[in-house]
Amino acid sequence: MTTSDYLNFDSTLNKAVKIIKTEKNYKLGFLIVFGINAGLRISDILKLKFEDLENDSISLVESKTNKKRVIRLNDNIKNAYELLKTRTDVRAGYIFTSNQSTVITVQYVNRKLKEIFGTKNIAISSHSLRKTFGRQVWSNNNETEKALLYLSELFNHSSPSITKRYLGIRQEELDDIYMNL
Structure with missing residues (x-):
C-alpha cells in the first residue's frame, strides 16, 4: 500500500x-x-x-x-x-x-x-495537498491534541488517533524513540 x-x-x-x-x-x-x-x-x-x-x-x-x-x-x-x-x-x-x-x-x-x-x-x-493542510493546522496550533480533535472532525475521521496516523505523526514519534537513545 x-x-x-x-x-x-x-x-x-x-x-x-x-x-x-x-x-x-x-x-x-x-x-x-x-x-x-x-x-x-x-x-x-x-x-x-x-x-x-x-x-x-x-x-x-x-x-x-x-x-x-x-x-x-x-x-x-x-x-x-x-x-x-x-x-x-x-x-x-x-x-x-x-x-x-x-x-x-x-x-x-x-x-x-x-x-x-x-x-x-x-x-x-x-492527497498530499490535504495532508499538507492537516500538518499546517496541527503546526499552527502548537501540535496539540486539541488541533488533532479539530482536524479529526474536519477530515471526518472516527478518532484523533486515526488523524494522527493519517498525518504521519505517530511514526515520527516512534522514530524519535530510536533517535533519542
Missing part, C-alpha cells in the same frame, strides 16, 4: 502562486493553493465552479462522506483566485478544465504534482 506525503506549506504556497502568475498551467497553481488551504479531497476540488468562489465561503456536500461542509475562504485562496482571474476571461462553469473544456482528471493532477514536487524521497499525489 502506498501513501502520500505532505509538503512544506510555505514553499508549496509560494511555488503555486508563481505557477499562477507565470506558467501556462496557471489553473493547476490555483488548485494547489486551494488544496493546501481548504483540506478537501481532490474529487471535491475538481467539482468547484467559478460561481462557488464569489463569496467568503463555499458550501458543499463531500462526495466520499455525503456530509455537508462549509469552508471559509482565507486570504491565500482569495488572493490566488484574484490572480487566477487575471489569467482567464472565463468566469462561469468548472474552474479546473483542460484545453478541451472538460474537467481535468485526478490522474492528470497526480502526474503534474509529481512533476512539480516529486523527488525520490517523497511520495506525491493529490
